[in-house]
Amino acid sequence: MSSEQQPLEFDVVVIGAGPVGENAADRAHKAGLTVAIVEKHLVGGECSFYACSPSKALLRPIHATRASQRVQGSEGAHLDAQGVLDRRDAWINKLDDSGQVGWLDHVGITLLRGEGVLTGTRTLEVDGREVVARQAVILATGTTPAIPPIPGLRDAKPWTNREATTTRRIPERLAVLGGGVVACELAQVFQALGSAVTIVEQAPGLLGRNEEFAGTAVKEALERDGVDVRTDTKAVEVSRLGPTGEVTVHLEGGATVVADELLVAVGRTPATKGLGLEAVGAELTDAGYVSVTDQMEVKGLDDQSPWLYAVGDVNGLALLTHMGKYQARACGDLVGARAAHREPEPGKTTPWAGDLGSPQVVFTDPEVAAAGLTEAQARERGLNIRVVDLPMDKASGSGLQAEGYQGQARIVVDEDAGVLVGATFVGQDVADLIHPATIAIVGKIPLTTLWHAVPSYPTMSEIWLRLLEEYGL
Ligand SMILES: Cc1cc2nc3c(=O)[nH]c(=O)nc-3n(C[C@H](O)[C@H](O)[C@H](O)COP(=O)(O)OP(=O)(O)OC[C@H]3O[C@@H](n4cnc5c(N)ncnc54)[C@H](O)[C@@H]3O)c2cc1C
């Protein structure tokens, strides 16, 4: 056998170099293991180039401009569409991943460019090259955009998040299929940059995973921006005039939406196709995600000695970068401990907080920041809860933040345990109000103790004091 044909060998091989794969690789490497990471497109993944980073880079100048216009005495900034796109380009480094590759080199993780395919226990191929993982393989392949089986939709060559977050052309008219997080954030971007945007969402409201008042507030705000929001509306067919002509979305009941581009934002599909999961017996969930234990071990393997793990979007537990990275840290530590024949520390190697409800910020104006369970989710779990609602202007700091500040806050309290199980804030600049909620929920801090965590005057955080007073403390 010539040296080119020798299999490459590492302690750990991670497939997928998105933010989650990078973290898993880093953690395993820090445990003293040799690590390779396999990537078929860009190191940094969907999040860095087509999702979190570009969408937030686009939204921030829009929100900063609006914030300045809401304060008496401030002249008010104006939006410069080219400047906004340039800022986005800087954040995604014009789709050049050399920065991330440099980091891998710097820390000593080997990058294998190509598509990873499992071929058996602890073995895989990367573009035909055999690779052996002596200890473990970690799957972090993420998701791709879901394209629903609507007649004509694929042929109409719709935009997905990739085209929408990287475009330099602002279409005159943009139709958006879906009314979840991607749809709401990107609808706001394009409307602000000059498109006439129409949202077509089949559910009764927007942001259906959140408290209903959050979706209502975002819908009202988008409508004030000029977005045509059609909820409870089903698209039944899509047609396009020629390859680049206008696109028509035919709705149930006969109405149509005509636009220059159509963005499909109806959820995600796990990136498991062609990954070789069947070669090792891996089990999938009903939705097609890789099924894992609470320690991210892939279920159903033919060889049950722990060797295959799945973290991040591909396991479907929480389609959020920060939660995937949390799983990755735990998984990397577990792999490290097992390789060293050390008893894994349960506190570090089981990402148990995911079950309490992941924190999430929807970066629309108004922002939606939520952690833990919604009222409905808490009731479904059979908890004996009390819900406390307050307008955000009860916090002294909100009026200083913006004249006529509008927003809403809710906490969900487990009455039997005397602790917080959920919180949602809606309004300008509420994103950072959610971390105290996460701490209280994960730490199971009794409300009577939380009462002594005094927020500074005059900040928006005083909403915490008002909510606890309203609760009866
Ligand atoms: C528009 C948009 C905005 C978002 N904004 C936010 C946000 O603000 N905050 C947040 O927390 N989340 C956000 N998300 C969700 C976030 O993008 C995902 O949760 C995150 O990217 C998941 O990271 P990951 O590493 O698991 O997967 P990905 O980022 O999808 O990375 C997976 C990587 O694996 C590679 N890969 C796949 N298969 C193979 C293979 N067989 N061989 C080699 N390489 C492979 C892919 O090329 C990719 O680079 C957003 C999503 C979208 C669509």
Ligand SMILES: NC(=O)c1ccc[n+]([C@@H]2O[C@H](COP(=O)([O-])OP(=O)(O)OC[C@H]3O[C@@H](n4cnc5c(N)ncnc54)[C@H](O)[C@@H]3O)[C@@H](O)[C@H]2O)c1
């Ligand atoms: N700020 C953030 O944290 C952020 C931002 C963007 C995306 N994400 C993550 O990415 C994931 C994907 O986001 P998403 O918005 O694509 O999915 P989503 O699941 O949040 O929303 C999809 C929406 O599409 C609707 N829908 C489904 N089929 C439809 C159809 N045929 N016609 C019309 N509407 C239809 C659903 O009712 C739902 O409201 C989310 O789970 C989210 O966690 C996070």
